[in-house]
Amino acid sequence: MRILIIEDDRETATYLTKALREAGHVADHAADGESGADMAAEGGYDVIVADRMLPKRDGLAIVSDLRKEGDETPVLILSALGQVDDRVAGLRAGGDDYLAKPYAFSELLARVEALARRRRPGEADTMYRVGDLELDRLSHTVTRAGKPIPLQPREFRLLEYLMKHAGHVVTRTMLLENVWDYHFDPQTNVIDVHVSRLRSKIDKGFAEPLLQTVRGSGYIIRDASR
Amino acid sequence: MRLGRFFNTTAFRLSAIYLAGFSVFAVLFVVYISYATDQLLARQLRETIDTEIRSLAEQAGTGGIGAVVAGVDRRSRRPGASLYLIVDVTGRIVAGNIAEVPAAVLDRADEEPFTVGYVREEGETAERLAMVRVVSMPGGLTMLVGRDIAERERFREIIGQSIAWGAALLLVLGAISWFFVSRRVLSRIDSVSATSRRIMDGDLSGRLEVTGSGDEFDRLAASLNAMLERIEGLMHGLKEVSDNIAHDLKTPLTRLRNRVESTLGGSDDPAAYRAALESTIEDADQLIRVFNALLIIAQVEAGTPDKAGERVDVAEIVRDVAELYEPAAESAGGELTAQADGPLFVRGNRELIGQAIANLIDNALKYGSRDGEESAGAHVAVAAGREGDRIVITVADDGPGIAAKDRERVLERFVRLEESRSAPGSGLGLSLVAAVARLHGGEIALLDNLPRGLRVVLRLPALVEAA
Numbered sequence: 198m199r200i201l202i203i204e205d206d207r208e209t210a211t212y213l214t215k216a217l218r219e220a221g222h223v224a225d226h227a228a229d230g231e232s233g234a235d236m237a238a239e240g241g242y243d244v245i246v247a248d249r250m251l252p253k254r255d256g257l258a259i260v261s262d263l264r265k266e267g268d269e270t271p272v273l274i275l276s277a278l279g280q281v282d283d284r285v286a287g288l289r290a291g292g293d294d295y296l297a298k299p300y301a302f303s304e305l306l307a308r309v310e311a312l313a314r315r316r317r318p319g320e321a322d323t324m325y326r327v328g329d330l331e332l333d334r335l336s337h338t339v340t341r342a343g344k345p346i347p348l349q350p351r352e353f354r355l356l357e358y359l360m361k362h363a364g365h366v367v368t369r370t371m372l373l374e375n376v377w378d379y380h381f382d383p384q385t386n387v388i389d390v391h392v393s394r395l396r397s398k399i400d401k402g403f404a405e406p407l408l409q410t411v412r413g414s415g416y417i418i419r420d421a422s423r
Numbered sequence: 424m425r426l427g428r429f430f431n432t433t434a435f436r437l438s439a440i441y442l443a444g445f446s447v448f449a450v451l452f453v454v455y456i457s458y459a460t461d462q463l464l465a466r467q468l469r470e471t472i473d474t475e476i477r478s479l480a481e482q483a484g485t486g487g488i489g490a491v492v493a494g495v496d497r498r499s500r501r502p503g504a505s506l507y508l509i510v511d512v513t514g515r516i517v518a519g520n521i522a523e524v525p526a527a528v529l530d531r532a533d534e535e536p537f538t539v540g541y542v543r544e545e546g547e548t549a550e551r552l553a554m555v556r557v558v559s560m561p562g563g564l565t566m567l568v569g570r571d572i573a574e575r576e577r578f579r580e581i582i583g584q585s586i587a588w589g590a591a592l593l594l595v596l597g598a599i600s601w602f603f604v605s606r607r608v609l610s611r612i613d614s615v616s617a618t619s620r621r622i623m624d625g626d627l628s629g630r631l632e633v634t635g636s637g638d639e640f641d642r643l644a645a646s647l648n649a650m651l652e653r654i655e656g657l658m659h660g661l662k663e664v665s666d667n668i669a670h671d672l673k674t675p676l677t678r679l680r681n682r683v684e685s686t687l688g689g690s691d692d693p694a695a696y697r698a699a700l701e702s703t704i705e706d707a708d709q710l711i712r713v714f715n716a717l718l719i720i721a722q723v724e725a726g727t728p729d730k731a732g733e734r735v736d737v738a739e740i741v742r743d744v745a746e747l748y749e750p751a752a753e754s755a756g757g758e759l760t761a762q763a764d765g766p767l768f769v770r771g772n773r774e775l776i777g778q779a780i781a782n783l784i785d786n787a788l789k790y791g792s793r794d795g796e797e798s799a800g801a802h803v804a805v806a807a808g809r810e811g812d813r814i815v816i817t818v819a820d821d822g823p824g825i826a827a828k829d830r831e832r833v834l835e836r837f838v839r840l841e842e843s844r845s846a847p848g849s850g851l852g853l854s855l856v857a858a859v860a861r862l863h864g865g866e867i868a869l870l871d872n873l874p875r876g877l878r879v880v881l882r883l884p885a886l887v888e889a890a
Contacts, residue, residue, distance in 0.1 A: 297712055373747075379777050381777065383785070385789075387747050390750040390751045390754045391747075393754075
């Protein structure tokens with residue numbers, strides 16, 4: 198997919214462009230707010246990654262200008278300011294996600310890809326399928342190989358989020374943000390324990406494990422046999 | 424120099440304006456009084472003269488000119504300030520007690536009373552002043568009736584002198600009080616400036632003098648002292664933080680650097696490189712975590728309670744966070760129970776309150792396990808309820824607890840007790856909880872949990888719902 202990076206720090210920009218290209222994406226770079234806004238306005242990008250503090254024009258202004266023009270390209274805002282108020286300001290300006298510096302590249306990649314997927318049709322699917330695992334979003338039921346699996350409400354939401362992004366890595370913080378709606382750093386392995394509980398419910402007794410841990414990044418649910 | 428500064432003070436200017444205004448009003452007042460008195464006296468004089476002329480005219484009516492002349496002659500002999508004079512056509516004095524008047528005066532018959540100089544007795548050199556009225560009488564006679572006005576003049580003089588003396592006295596007294604008032608104000612202000620200079624030079628423990636009089640200066644000094652108290656507290660905190668940063672961030676940075684250096688100097692084994700890089704990332708992540716925690720605390724501490732946010736349900740947050748940590752507690756061999764019946768509304772920031780509760784639960788799980796029994800995890804009970812106008816959140820464990828002497832200390836940044844040094848952590852968790860409590864106008868208390876363990880109580884002001 199095509200990604201625009203608006204970032205004034207040359208080293209960070211080079212690193213991001215290179216890493217995104219290695220991940221199989223097309224990455225363009227703008228070094229200041231003005232050229233970034235021009236490139237974003239030309240369109241054609243799947244996701245825009247914008248630093249919040251930029252020379253000439255700040256990231257939030259670029260986003261709100263895009264939204265005023267009716268451009269709905271997903272924007273991930275990067276910021277050295279990572280506090281609650283800043284996040285709210287970023288999202289209010291029209292940003293779709295907010296990532297505080299410093300971040301792990303795997304986190305940024307997972308979020309960029311999740312943002313790009315959000316635009317694709319299929320959002321309204323009522324049924325998610327991964328291998329023989331099925332999740333019905335309307336009746337709130339989960340079955341594997343036709344056998345019903347009882348889940349707690351939170352476990353259901355966790356699985357729903359993972360399956361929505363089936364085949365893609367989701368990070369721990371993405372889970373905390375989207376399943377629990379908290380943005381703080383839980384410091385301990387709380388998310389891992391939730392995931393392993395879920396895993397024991399959906400994978401135990403089946404030959405093919407669907408929910409896998411991606412070392413250093415997070416989790417992925419996929420049908421590895423295909 | 425000193426005098427120049429004195430004249431340059433606000434007190435000086437204010438009292439100068441006051442004094443000038445007061446003097447002008449005082450002079451105007453005295454002038455008005457003397458003018459009015461003068462007018463009154465003049466009118467009385469005129470009336471007296473008119474009365475005498477009328478009574479003499481009556482005598483003329485009954486006894487003719489001869490009776491008038493006799494009457495004037497009789498009255499002239501009485502002692503007093505009354506003056507009479509009757510002259511005939513040739514100007515010869517027929518009767519009266521005046522030796523000499525300017526000749527023109529007698530031609531001004533039938534005029535309103537007027538002031539004129541005269542000589543009382545033959546041979547007198549000093550001319551006197553009188554108010555007189557001249558009337559012409561039958562038979563070519565002219566009569567002058569009047570009163571000496573020396574008394575009135577003396578009165579005028581006295582008033583004039585009083586004004587002069589009064590004004591002089593006023594000026595002197597005003598100047599004196601003015602000097603003392605300004606000096607008093609100036610000395611208080613000087614002491615304030617001196618103290619602030621001392622404080623600026625670095626002695627933050629300095630305080631302004633409060634005399635106990637309760638005047639504006641005392642109130643000003645008291646507020647400035649309160650401000651200094653807060654600044655000193657903040658400076659103290661800042662110093663502590665920088666000391667702690669020096670220690671708690673330098674140590675892992677040094678470790679990180681040493682590891683990279685020794686790996687570079689060691690074998691070329693790619694596996695060793697990989698391991699070293701991975702632990703470097705781990706260390707960096709831990710450092711970032713500490714930085715983030717510090718930044719959040721700093722931001723929260725700089726916040727003001729009214730900025731704290733919207734209506735949030737503490738019961739819901741407690742249930743959410745407890746649910747988040749429950750599997751972790753169980754997998755560690757412990758137990759986490761939550762009791763929170765809501766809604767329990769406070770005005771605040773859901774994210775920060777959530778993080779505070781998470782920190783408390785995290786601490787309880789980490790440090791609240793029974794020592795000695797490795798397998799047994801902590802039994803943590805979280806509860807939220809309402810006590811009067813406070814929402815009370817309690818996180819209790821059955822671990823070793825914290826000694827009473829350490830309870831204040833653990834709320835400070837980076838403070839980690841010896842017993843817990845081995846466990847991972849930054850020493851910032853409780854500091855953040857305390858900062859969040861302060862931001863929301865609440866407080867945190869560390870208590871004994873019976874029969875054993877620590878009970879942390881977080882109290883936040885309940886949101887008062889508009890009916």
